[in-house]
Amino acid sequence: MKSYPIEGKYRIGIEEMDAQHAYWIHLIEEFRRTASGHLIDGQGLSAAKHALGQLLEYTREHFRSEEIFIEARGYPHMDAHRRQHAELEAEVVKLLDEIVAHKTNTTPLKLNLFVTVWLMEHIMEHDKDYARFLRERAAA
Ligand SMILES: [Fe+2]
Numbered sequence: 001m002k003s004y005p006i007e008g009k010y011r012i013g014i015e016e017m018d019a020q021h022a023y024w025i026h027l028i029e030e031f032r033r034t035a036s037g038h039l040i041d042g043q044g045l046s047a048a049k050h051a052l053g054q055l056l057e058y059t060r061e062h063f064r065s066e067e068i069f070i071e072a073r074g075y076p077h078m079d080a081h082r083r084q085h086a087e088l089e090a091e092v093v094k095l096l097d098e099i100v101a102h103k104t105n106t107t108p109l110k111l112n113l114f115v116t117v118w119l120m121e122h123i124m125e126h127d128k129d130y131a132r133f134l135r136e137r138a139a140a
């Protein structure tokens, strides 16, 4: 996994997770870049499909890794966090299905780019919650 810098607003203060988030955000941005262009041609579509496939794969990897990380440290809201991950993962799967199904119609894809915004919001809201828990517990 290549390492990427992470923007301050996404930093949760846990090195291992910040590194994973930085790579994940890089893949999200890659996908947004390919998907916001002109996808009418087959080449653009296949680039977007490829980028989203990679994003889905790493989304799964990061979520599993993070769940193991926070569960091992006694985070009390595991069920809710797991559910959030499952919902986000399902949205990415849906988006990938849409790209595959709508081979030439790019409207649904453009409309659904907000899925990628939810992914980033998850870090800022929910991942920061476990980071706060771990920090407070370490200080106690
Ligand atoms: Fe995360």
Ligand SMILES: [Fe+2]
Pocket: 066, 081, 085, 122, 126, 127
């Ligand atoms: Fe998370």
